[in-house]
Amino acid sequence: MRALLKPEIARHMGVVLLKPGKELMSIFAQGRVLVECQPDNMAHLPSGKVPDAAQPLREDRVVQSFFMDERVIAAAGGLSSLDEWLRRRGKNCQYPHSNYHHNELVIMRHHPGSILLCWHCENELREQTTEFLSQLARENLIDWIIDAVLHQLGFNRERMLSVAELCWWASCRGIAEAIPEELARQALSLPKEKIESVYRESEIMPTVTATSILLKRTEKVPVISADEIKPIKPIVAVQVDPESPATFFTRPKRIRWESANYLRWVKSQTCACCNQPADDAHHLIGWGQGGVGTKAHDIFVIPLCRKHHTELHNDPVKFEQNYGSQPEMIKNVLDRAFALGVLA
Template identity: 50%
Template sequence: MRALLTPEVAPMSGVVLFRPGSELMWLFRQGRVVIETPGEQLADMPSGVIPQSHQPLAEDESLLSVFENPAVIQRAGGMSVLDAWLEQKRECQWPHNDWHADEFTIMRHKPGSILLCWGCDNQLREHFTERLAGIARKNLVSWLVKAVSGQLGFSEDHILTLPEFCWWLVKNGLGDVIPESMAAKALRLKPEPFQSVMRESDITPSVPAAELLQEKAKKIVSVKVDPDTPESLMLRPKRRRWENEKYTRWVKTQPCACCSKPADDPHHLIGHGQGGMGTKAHDLFVIPLCREHHNALHADPVAFEAKHGDQLTLLFRFLDRALAIGVLA
């Protein structure tokens, strides 16, 4: 349960008062409650209970072309998953009949699907109207928002934001379906002032917002597999070290593997046959460490591992996270 309330502040006494009304008083009798700022997506909502189904993105008509894109629908699970989600409702979605059968079926209607009882299905089958399209579109958008939130790891009551939706598209290789207006809004880019009279030499071309969004969100390192390298046929092949500065720069931005403070260095694995003369570990075998823990590891690896865990364990956990969030692919 979530609610949007306006506080009354008494600054001299340091007291904040809320007037939830009788229907929400039970919420404050449960114990502690979470308080957070409403954000832009709730700016226009009235005070009171926030409906669980309220999703501002679902009401944004400028995003319909993205929601109805076949590639987006397929990546979210496809029409069969939409149909299965509708079947859980067990209620006919055509409200204009006085009688409804107890059995239900799915009727496909562009751009999505509609759940109907058998009686309404017999009446409406093969019909294509704007009213039916509106119901099908609402079903499609509601399901897509729920599916995207679930794939991003959010709970059912999470309000999906535009930057989160854009990240899901880029993460799934669908950045090309993001329109320029949507990308500009997600990046909070303001339109450049236009002058009616200006010299051609003063014109500075700007990078399209959609391209800028993909570049900012793209932090994926592709690891290619080549089972037929020349070295694989040699008895004693010459060692080639894998280097990737883009990955090590990203590692430095992550929390320290020991204390979760901001990392200063990407530590390359030492020991285990790594880190000696001419055997520096590949850039893939790195973990983020703050300067204090990095110095402590190199000063006494045995004492470090006794306190913080084996390097191989820390490396495995970090690689597992990098793969799970799509940095490595």
């Protein structure tokens, strides 16, 4: 809560008197308050309560599609965090078209977010899908994401969130791919692209999309998490080429797939046998991979501690009888890598 107050100064006593009124007395109940000079953009406002900073991004149609992206919702904390946010912030039922409201409030999930309703209204609206409810759920979702972004960036709720700050947050959370093209152009201060209905061939010029520029510039931006800093980009990007030149050869020469980044990530995991810190990335052996003087592809690796790595190479058959087959272990490692965005 903010207030714009006119002080009465008793200079000889060194005392400043403020008259906030009953509505604003709660500001002083928390102990210390922040005092600052009146900004120029508030000179026209009357004394009293000042509304929280308006969020233009809340009404921006381009940004709304970004806010409703599943990756953005997950980065902000997930829908369960939205529910908790609504319980903390809401004190009344959000459905105004009812003559009766129960004093018990509940959360009703409605695409794309959630709505805070009283018990009576929740029973009435549980199976309904209307544009009004969708709009209400969408506004709750956007307000919660903006609040979460401001909190994660270290700002208070009274700050107006800018496009550049929103894109920076997305980059730090590892979801820069979710930023729409038009939003990326705004963040990079690129001119709005004019699209004509008809072009001459001489007028067609190749251009680079703003999203690709943004992704390239944020490749080394660290991901901000509650526990530790992790790289924003997947450790290795697996490209798929269904028409690779080698596929047209009668006897193509095999190329071994290598990735030092992926091996480094595998070594950072726990041992597949004992869950202790891994020392090595073991390459698959005994299953038709590799050859004389070479190894299996770097994708077919298992994190193992030095003890179990030695045990596997000494007797692969006995090892698989005790701990399971190597392909099964590799499948589990790949599943985790894709689920965490290490492989993309």
